[in-house]
Amino acid sequence: MSQLPDTARPRLAAKVRLKWDEVRQKPLLLFPEGLLVLNPTAQEIISLCDGQRTIAEIVKTLGEKFHSDTIDQDVQELLAKLAGKGFITIAD
Amino acid sequence: METPRPYSLLCELTYRCPLQCPYCSNPLDFARHTEELTTTEWERVLTEAAALGVVQAHFSGGEPLLRADLPQIVQRARELGLYTNLSTGGTLFDEKFGTQLREAGLDSLQVSIQDADAKNSNRLAGGAPSFDKKIQAAQIARKLGFSLTVNVVLHRQNLDRIGAIISMAEELGAERLELANSQYNGWALKNRAALLPARAQVERAASVADTARRRLQGRMEILYVLPDYFETFPKACLHGWGRVFMTVAADGAVLPCQTACEIRGLKFENARELSLEKIWFESESFQKFRGTGWLPEPCQSCPRKEMDFGGCRCQAFLLTGDATATDPVCSLAPQHRLIAGAMAQAGADAGGNLVYRNAGESLRLEKEQADYDRRGLEYGIFD
Numbered sequence: 443m444s445q446l447p448d449t450a451r452p453r454l455a456a457k458v459r460l461k462w463d464e465v466r467q468k469p470l471l472l473f474p475e476g477l478l479v480l481n482p483t484a485q486e487i488i489s490l491c492d493g494q495r496t497i498a499e500i501v502k503t504l505g506e507k508f509h510s511d512t513i514d515q516d517v518q519e520l521l522a523k524l525a526g527k528g529f530i531t532i533a534d
Numbered sequence: 535m536e537t538p539r540p541y542s543l544l545c546e547l548t549y550r551c552p553l554q555c556p557y558c559s560n561p562l563d564f565a566r567h568t569e570e571l572t573t574t575e576w577e578r579v580l581t582e583a584a585a586l587g588v589v590q591a592h593f594s595g596g597e598p599l600l601r602a603d604l605p606q607i608v609q610r611a612r613e614l615g616l617y618t619n620l621s622t623g624g625t626l627f628d629e630k631f632g633t634q635l636r637e638a639g640l641d642s643l644q645v646s647i648q649d650a651d652a653k654n655s656n657r658l659a660g661g662a663p664s665f666d667k668k669i670q671a672a673q674i675a676r677k678l679g680f681s682l683t684v685n686v687v688l689h690r691q692n693l694d695r696i697g698a699i700i701s702m703a704e705e706l707g708a709e710r711l712e713l714a715n716s717q718y719n720g721w722a723l724k725n726r727a728a729l730l731p732a733r734a735q736v737e738r739a740a741s742v743a744d745t746a747r748r749r750l751q752g753r754m755e756i757l758y759v760l761p762d763y764f765e766t767f768p769k770a771c772l773h774g775w776g777r778v779f780m781t782v783a784a785d786g787a788v789l790p791c792q793t794a795c796e797i798r799g800l801k802f803e804n805a806r807e808l809s810l811e812k813i814w815f816e817s818e819s820f821q822k823f824r825g826t827g828w829l830p831e832p833c834q835s836c837p838r839k840e841m842d843f844g845g846c847r848c849q850a851f852l853l854t855g856d857a858t859a860t861d862p863v864c865s866l867a868p869q870h871r872l873i874a875g876a877m878a879q880a881g882a883d884a885g886g887n888l889v890y891r892n893a894g895e896s897l898r899l900e901k902e903q904a905d906y907d908r909r910g911l912e913y914g915i916f917d
Contacts, residue, residue: 455681456679456681457641457681459617459641461589461615461617463589465539465585465586465587466539466587470589472589472590472617472641474619474641474642474644474681474683474710475592475619475712525752526751526752527755528709528752528753528754
């Protein structure tokens, strides 16, 4: 799958909703006819996909927060997967 | 193991419908269930469901747009934080209703179309011509900004037009196309000789769908569900009985799956009398096939048992007369020959003599069933 440009500004598609599940105490991604139970990193990444921040900014924010060197790869992998499913849209 | 909580609730708001599709998933005896939950009762069902752990509410029917209170019910679901999805036949969807639903916060809209060929779509849906209205509904939905899923049930009589069906969904601007082969329970089982496709058709269609999926990736998601008759192993029906899904039928009956009432002898509780929580955790119907402890051989010692849970209970019952049997579509099932028999029969009745899903046929079939019962004959379609 091709690498998304660092300058792209991902936004959650209208049909997709990020939700905190009170009953199970877990973050969920909801979409037509399905859902994903998210891990904390995925939740953080997705919550920053607001159509304003660029991928580079998302990586920077999370790198500082988690003191992680591999966050770049985590962000790229997750966003590519979500884009493939039409769950995020990309504005340049 | 702790009993899981349901994620998804299917609300079959009404069994009334202007269409008569011969593969409808409503029960054969739907015409006997004329009671419908009130607005207040649906609101209470949704409140109980959210507390139980449900995060998605799917509204279907029958035709859910026949309920004028649909926007109010959707709005309540949204207030409870549920993701809301509506499945409609589209014939009653207009700009006014659409706007109300949009304002109520409906997340996703699914319009069913029977075929890309107008004449055949009309014939398959039965009743008054519906194709043009369905196309209009999809167009209005897009105009109002809805995320649109087009749903086409596949079978022998439309499968060869899968390419045209994909183009149609593309032109309509659908974000998602659901191509689900008919599941041969209930009405579809009555019409199986006319609807079950040939293997060559299924394989060609799968290949067309696969090519289109790659071409359209990121633009339109294509979901192609193989017919289980052509698979080696059964479907993990519902991802396991009483594990993820629950259905509340038009009259308030609470079902592990929308076709579960085809399993005769299994008693279902009603949301008017008991809470969803009590029904989910304590009722006999939800516990009966939950987990893997109840599984017969060869499932019990099968390494796939946590993957498919022995397959579809309704199908096992309808084909073998025993709801605890291994789903006969499994190549390892003792009664797998029933599937070979059906495949040999496939196409025998193609084109003609469809049994349409309407009140007259429902009452006739119910009487036929009662006659069988009175005569003490075993239920089964091969007798």
